[in-house]
Amino acid sequence: MNRDDETPDNLPAAQGATPEPVVIDVRQGMFGASDDGDTSGFGGLVTNVLFPAAAARPYGGYFDEIADHLERALVGGSASYAQAIERVVVDRGEMTIFVAREHILGVARALRDDPALRFDMCLGVSGVHYPEETGRELHAVYHLLSITNGGRRVRLEVTCPDDDPHIPSIVEVYPANDWNERETWDFFGIVFDGHPALTRMFMPDDWQGHPQRKDYPLGGIPVEYKGATVPPPDERRKYS
């Protein structure tokens, strides 16, 4: 976070112009020392983990076109653009569209079928677990590619709460997502409703838990080398 000031992309939005950055987590201290043995004063540090704020028009590049065409393509569908799209983030030259989970299928279909959008390939879904983002703990992140329109890319992000981990499956629009959704179910426990056969992808069928979640321990044993003991990786000092 000490690099925030050096990267313009990551600056908090200007006052009043655009919404504030999204607080994903609030961290305290440094060097992993939270007990009273800390005499450095760093233990009192409070830092917000800030994710990029929603972007304001114009987004730049072809992103405005995508937003315009999507708004038009969603007219007459099950939900309008305003209902389906939570926010749009443009960061590091990439466009992320946050979609309300109940409308992800409609948005995906519009993105695939509209000739001006034509995102003909889905490059899978990746899960991310933000345990501190209450009510939006689990994120499913889809990457779409339009070969027809010269390699345009867009990212869709859908969130669901931990106690209701359901997201509609988009396999009927993008069959390529079949195994990817199984992988995300396996590793994060996101239930993709409507998936033809949502079974574990990598872990054994009778496995307990979902290993990529942040509350799932990495495990490991201490290793002794030349008399010194190195703790397992998840017990080593953290700096964030």
Next chain:
Amino acid sequence: MTEQTRDIHATSVADAKDAEGAHVYASGGDWDAIVDEAASLHEERIVVNMGPQHPSSHGVLRMIIELDGESVTEAKAGVGYLHTGIEKSMEFRTWTQGVTFCTRMDYVAPLFNETAYCLAVEKLLGITGQIPERATIIRVLLMELNRVASHLVALATGGLELGATTVMTIGFRERERILAIFEMITGLRMNHAFVRPGGVAQDLPPGAIDKVRDTIPLLRRGIGELERLLNENPIVRGRMVNIAYLDLTGCMALGVTGPILRSTGLPHDLRKSDPYCGYENYEFDVPVRDTCDAYGRMRVRMEEMYESLKIVEQAADKLQNTPGPVMVEDKKIAWPAQLAIGSDGMGNSLDHIREIMGTSMESLIHHFKLVTEGFRVPPGQAYASVESPKGELGVHVVSDGGTRPYRAHFREPSFNNLQAFSAMCEGGQLGDVIVAVASIDPVMGGVDR
């Protein structure tokens, strides 16, 4: 193979009996007795569990195949036998250490994994434009050599699975030449961890470019030998033409990229459509075929090797005229990898040790902090992709502002392409299943991660 049927099968024997008809489980014993029993049922339908331990299953791929006589009526792929939790492990190491993990995913094409990951981390850091020219050219040179090596393995193992041992020996012999170059440049034949966020670990050793130049004609000759052996070989044609058919519609629906997609006539190659690492400055063609079959894929791979060698030659020329550092200038990111050949092999440069231990305490602190703590990456997410030998290798990295990846997800082309296995096999013959898998060229280290 057969002995595992009872253990792995999801339904118990009793359940299966209830489900439909009588079942015969072949799990050891006298084969004649099993055949007699099966014949007495007048049932041609057999479920064969090929793999995960099977020489032609291309690693630890499990194929569950339902047969009616010799015809495949249903084919399913079971994966996960090589899952090592690479993505999870990366969340507990620094950003730079992540390279050491992801290089082990698709172990036949490790330099693509490293480069894709580093491009994503550099995008997160916002230093994509600051990567030294020389480092980028070295990355391109290594990647294209690696593409040749990967395609050679694809052809070699594919040939072996058809029973063509000579194809295998030639393929691996030629690959060995490339691995020798890798060993000279990176110190290792595989699992290099040579490409690092910010550049590459170190500059080319003296004589490396000459060695590359000397090797290229040998590789051309070796690939030519393979071509003469395979292209018009009647057995190869008989086994591969019109086999494992998957057309453009199927590829797009199933997210298939790489040589399989290009064998349907679509010249989609990220090096052309979305250039990274300065690929727009190299002259090369994207070979395509329109046969949509295993034979077309083999020919695409064959031709791609020649194109890659063209790029390697251009990269070698560029390297000769591009001096300079191979690591980003920002000392807060540049890993202090000042290495030198010592009496006991590769190690830290003595000059560097002398400086940090003897003359500059600040350098020592800096070195220590960077190596133990690592650099911080501003919060956010990024996606970077490269055209690996198997298709689009994408990396989705998320940072929470810390010194470790908050999440790193790899869109592995082998994993996605393997979904097409069912579509390629169903309706075909049992013998063609092997050809289909070989034409997909999945590397299970990448599929399972």
